[in-house]
Amino acid sequence: MKSTQNLFEKLSELRHQNQVSFHVPGHKFGRGLSELLAQQALSLEALDYTEIPGTDNLHAPDGVIFRAQKEAARIFGALETQFLVGGTTSGLLGAILGTIPRGAKLILPRDAHKSVLSAVLLGGIEPVFIMPEIDSAVGIAMGLTTVKVLDTVRQHPDAAAILVTYPNYEGVACDLGSIIEVAHQHGLTVIVDEAHGSHLGLSMDLPETALSLGADLAVQSTHKTLTSLTQSSMLHYGTERGRRLKPRISAYLSMLQSSSPSYPLMLSLELAARHYETKGPEEMQRLLALIDDFNITAASMGYKFMHGQMSLPEGFCFDRTRLVISGCDLGINGYQLYEALELDGVIGEYATPLYVVLIPSIVSDASDFDRLTSSLTRIAEIASPPSKPINSFEINVPKLRVAELPKRGVSPEQALWAEQERVPLSEAKGRIAADFLIPYPPGIPLLVPGEIISEEVLRIVLSDLGIQHKVNGLTDGLFAVLKSFGK
Secondary structure: OOOOOOHHHHHHHHHOOOOEEEOOOOOOOOOOOHHHHHHOOOOOHHHOOOOOOOOOOOOOOOOHHHHHHHHHHHHHOOOEEEEEOOHHHHHHHHHHHHHOOOOOEEEEEOOOOHHHHHHHHHOOOEEEEEOOEEOOOOOOEEEOOHHHHHHHHHHOOOOOEEEEEOOOOOOEEOOHHHHHHHHHHOOOEEEEEOOOOOOHHHOOOOOOOOOOOOOOEEEEOHHHHOOOOOOOEEEEEOOHHHHOOHHHHHHHHHHHOOOOOOHHHHHHHHHHHHHHHHOHHHHHHHHHHHHHHHHHHHHHOOOEEHHHHOOOOOOOEEOOOOEEEEEHHHOEOHHHHHHHHHHOOEEEOEEOOOOEEEOOOOOOOHHHHHHHHHHHHHHHHHOOOOOOOOOOOOOOOOOOOOOOOOOEOOOHHHHHHOOEEEEEHHHOOOOEEOOOEEEOOOOOOOEOOOEEOOHHHHHHHHHHOOOOOOEEOOEOOEEEEEOOOOO
16 A cells, blocks of 8 residues: 655654664754854755855855855865755756767766766767676676777767766766876866765775865765755856866756756755864764774675675775675575665665665764674674575676666667657566666666667566566566667
């Protein structure tokens, strides 16, 4: 039976359940945001203003918003920074549309976020996909290698830009510095989707930031791993090459974002930047110590950390704050582990058939990890481990990404404008996709409009993922395909 709760009732119920957040947003129910407001006896809703004298204008800033953005640029090491109220999605859309002319080529990883592919479609851009390296032991995509990027650049010397995801959802950071060097040698602009990396500058024990490595443009989800509100992000201009694109990018941002931008969102970005500078390094040091202790304890109970099972290409590294944990040696798959944690009020980010992804932040504290450890202890005590250890070849490795690029039947734009019909996905082999097909999380498309539905895609969705995993584009088992093609 479906719930009849409305949104307010559901969110109120969740907040009264004393849950512990190991998911985004990074402010963890207001920590890091509420302290300063409480000192002034204020709340965010009390500061929900519009463009009146003195409050400035996000789309033509010359006052308080201009100064807040300038301060954020200084703190994060950018030449200039723009606040985003449409999330990193809007920043990536603006950056791509403002960088790459219609019909020009963008080199990008096949496992790029949907927002990147949306920009490709909106801008009439020619995508040149590169398959990311995938770890064979655990099935996690690791990102682009410099060798593949160099080969692709040589094959497509007319490409205008390259987009790189850094780090990815599972906390793997590619050799971005080498990729940027190759790209710049061949005249390409480098756009970095750093949605999961706004915290990286807080410790030398983490991957270097995209800006420090020379990215022209970097878009960060400040709300994911720092302390701003959901949907608030930043677009950083890292080089003069990037800054020269600002007028055009700004024009697109003014079209893509609301003409009535949220002042609570913008204020939360200003406060998050201040928190990052004044408290962030110390809090990150404490967080990494908590993680080290937790990893030892969890491993002693029989849990596996996926980072420890992987073999990274040269120059790659891990974001230590991203916890990718499996109960496979205890006989527990990823979905079961997620649900068992949820019963104890410990809420992770997402699960696959093999593992659970947990995202602490700089405001997570010892009590959060105590709850997590207690829950894992209970789960391990009632688990039924397999009779023999599970080696890497017997693990149910999740298939969240295609191993081979799907063939294109028509262009994405042609697919969207063609006549469509919805058919059972199980009967759609060989048909042409009219929509995105995206397991969410992590929001990485298996299919893009215009691509031919393969046996591999059907297996991933109908078998490997399991019914617990939400797949956007699929409704009651039906998927949109082109009516007059591929029958």
